[in-house]
Amino acid sequence: MFEESMEPPSRINVLLLNNRAALLSSYSQIRCKECDYTSERLEPYLDLTVAISGYSDLSESLTDCYLNHETLSGNNQYRCDGCNKLVDAEKVS
Numbered sequence: 001m002f003e004e005s006m007e008p009p010s011r012i013n014v015l016l017l018n019n020r021a022a023l024l025s026s027y028s029q030i031r032c033k034e035c036d037y038t039s040e041r042l043e044p045y046l047d048l049t050v051a052i053s054g055y056s057d058l059s060e061s062l063t064d065c066y067l068n069h070e071t072l073s074g075n076n077q078y079r080c081d082g083c084n085k086l087v088d089a090e091k092v093s
Contacts, residue, residue: 024048026066028093030078037082043093066093 025044031037048066055061070091072078078089 026093028091030072030089030091032078032080032082033088033090035080035082035087037080039081068093 024046025042027042028040030039048062050058051061051065055064070093071088072091073088077086078091079085080087080089
């Protein structure tokens with residue numbers, strides 16, 4: 001798991017471009033499980049996919065889909081700049 005000190009100050013940012021469009025960005029970290037190298041980046045996107053079924057409200061769905069840890073392993077391993085190879089890693093979005 002990530003250490004408490006690794007949490008970003010703000011994970012999702014919204015910039016209102018005009019009354020019809022918004023530019024969204026999400027801060028993410030990926031930590032290598034072998035060498036603890038941490039990659040940080042701001043990822044812009046224009047839309048969100050939101051699951052509706054199985055959630056009590058929109059807030060719960062967004063938290064589950066966009067603010068939780070994801071394990072990168074198997075066919076979805078991360079190429080670590082510290083190890084210079086494919087490794088298992090954890091991603092926090």
